[in-house]
Amino acid sequence: MKKLTIENWKELQPYIALADYHEYNSNAMTLLMWSNRYEAYFETYEHFALVYTKMPHHEPVWLMPYCALPYRKEALEMLAKRSEQLHIAFEVHSMTKEFKDWLIKEYPQAFLIWDCYNARDYVYDRMQQQTLSGKKMQKRRNHFHAFEKLYEGRYYYKPLTREDIPHVMAFLKRWKETKKEEEYETIDAEIIGIELLFQYWEQLPVEGGCIYIDNQLEAFSITSRLAEDMVQIHVEKANRAYRGLYIAILKCYLETLPDTIRYLNREDDMGLPELRKAKSDMQPIYKIQKFGSCHQALKIHQADAHWKDAVMQLWETSFADETKASSQYYFTHFYHEEDTWLLTSQQELISMLQLRPMDISLHGKKERVYFVVGVATQKAYEGCGYMKQLLHSVLQKEPYASANFILLQAYDWEIYKSSGFVETYMCKRWKLDKQAYLQDEEKGKLTSQFTISALVDIYQTYTKDKEGYRIRDKDYFIQQFLPYADLWQQTLYVYEEDQQPCGYLLIEEHEQDVEVIECAYTTPKVFTNMLSHLAQTTKKVYLRTSVEEDVIGKGKLMTVMMVKQLHKPSLPLEHLYINETI
Structure with missing residues (x-):
């Protein structure tokens, strides 16, 4: 491996172009600019190039291999071999989502992958940032117009050339003086990188622009082409004393670009809150996700006693509506190791799910289905596809593979659609029109005294014309x-008429409202009478019912359960009802 330098960067560039990753580390100019802090080493082969970077006092890390897609496996196999020869950990960093997905597909359960959230590239629409048109650009547009008005006749923009370098360096000296001392190390590394680019300005594919106000340089940028349709901003500095100057330097530079440039990559936010806010306020059209990986086997297996504490901890940290008491009750009464499946790596729990057997009624017959609960992934590994891997693998095992239906509830329904789950069970959540249910004379009464047999009878009567x-x-x-x-x-509360239980209401009471979590009754008239009792409260009343229920009020359709159909027949579309959480 040889160190990347001004003299040899062109050897690497063709391979970077073949890879076309569009992420900012995959740019020879980025690697050169930061080589004083992150030394880059590379070697080229017939079809690919390998690169690793190294910070002082840190272990080297590999970047994605640079090559066309057909040669990735060949490149990765060589990367594994070179890792062993050079005693470098077989880890690949700064991976794009596309590369991550490819890695999982080609090497299933062979790599541990994590989401590098703070390293995501912010990508913008070039023309939106150039024209500042549209509602989203209103604030930036106002700042730019204010800049033009305040400094008309006093400022001018020009492409950055060697003649501007002394003025840029003088500006950087003034700019550094406004920063905190603890920032100097990073600032100095950036300035060294800028000086390197300036030293070889005419020999490198870099460009930029600058703005002078009252004949003094007050803003500049340094850029390069990251792809045929994308430009990357390596450096952009402006004197904040001039309102709108940051917007002006970008707008003026973009106006000089050819029409082929459609996107603008402004690199990551490094996890800094102020920088994140600034980049977000500019309205990125998307972010390029980044992932890290290490060659470390993943294992999918059933839980055993060894994993119970880890499962409980992940359960409690993943589900905001769970309390210590509810978690303890669940794991005492309902947790079964044989229902619990884990994805682990070297004694670390990555992801988990439980598949609880449940009997539903279909066409008057008992149907055994499996209910997915406790779906969770460690936060550090969210967004890496582990839950999808776990679901896909487990649902191919018996007894699940023989079941006709797998049921699932989720905080985010969209996540599971790619795994074949469909929003199937629905309910209506009503805001009750209390005035419509007030009666001159109340029928029956609500009581908290009841028998279990009464609850079973009411539920069975309520569901006799329902499916699922x-x-x-x-x-x-x-x-x-x-x-x-x-x-x-x-x-x-159980509702009684003539001392006979004929309905029940499960109620959650809050400061401003009452929420009916479940209601069941023997006749529609009983339901109306139950609602008249609810209408007496001074609070707002919300209730969830089956889709067929007719309630006076404002109703909103909600998803209750997703279903993955493994075999025929399909679930009936009419009279479908379920109300379960565990």
């Missing part, structure tokens, strides 16, 4: 329904 509902018995109400109602501070 969970089959509930006394044990369900004793071991699950009532304990969880208590844990989540919900109250169950």
Whole structure:
């Protein structure tokens, strides 16, 4: 491996162009500019080039191999070989999502991958930033117009040339004096990189622009082409004392570019809140995700006693609505190792799910399905495709592969659509028109005194004309329904007429409103009478019902459950009902 220098960077450039990754580390100018801090080493082969970078007092890290797609496997195999020969960890950093997806597909469960959130490139629409047109650009447009008005006749823009270099360096000296001392190390490294680019300005594919105000340089930029349709901003500095100057230097530079340039890459935010806000305020059209990886086997397996503490910890940190008490109850009464599947790597829990058996009623017959619960991935590994890998692998195993349906609930339904889950079970959430349900004389009464048999009878009567509902018995109400109602501070009321139980309401009461989590009844008239009792409260009343229920008020359709159909027949589309969370 040889160090990347001014003299040899052209040897690497053709391979970078073949890869066409569009991310800012995949730019010879970036590697050169920061070579005083991140030394880059490379070697070329017939079809690919390999590059690693090294910071002082840090281990080297490989970048993605540079080559056309057909030669990636060949390149990665050589990278593995060179890792062993050079005693460098077989890790690939600054990976794009496209490369990450390819790596997972070609080498399943062979690499541990993590999301480098702070390293995402911010990409902007060139013409939007140039013209400043549209509602999103209003603030920037106002700042630019203010700049033009304030400094008309006093400023001018010009392409950056060697004649401007002394003025740039003088500006950087003044600019550094406005910074904190703890920032000097990074600032000095950047200035050294700028000086290197200036030293070989005419020999390198870099360009830029500058603005003079009252004949003094107050802003400049240094850029290069990252791809045929994308320009990268390596450096952009402006005197903040001049309102709108940062916007002006970018706009003026972009106006000089050919029409083929459509995108603007402004690199990452390094995890700095102020920089993140500034880059976000510029309205990026997308961000280029970055991932790190190491060659480390992943394993998908059932849980055992060794993993219980890790599973509990991930459960408690992943689900905001869980309490210590509800988690403890779940793991005491419902957690079964044989239902729990894990994706792990070297004794680290990466991702988990539980597939609980559940019986539903279809066409009057009992149907065994599996209910996915406790789906979670460690935060450091979110967005890396682990849950999809785990689901795909587990659902090919028995007994799940023989089931007709897999049911799932989620905080974000979109995540699971790519795994074949479809939003199937729906409900309506109503804001009750209380005035419409006020009665001159109330019928029946609500009581917190009831028998388990009454709950079972009411539920069975309510669901007799429905499909896909969970089959509930006394044990369900004793071991699950009532304990969880208590844990989540919900109250169950049974509605009676003539001392006969004929409906129930599971209620969650808040400061401003009352939420009916579940209601069941024996006749529509009973339902109306139950609602009249709810209408007496001074609080707003919300309730969830099946899609067929007719309630006076404002209703909104909501997804209750997703379904992945593995075999025929399909679930019926009419009268579908379920209301389960565990």
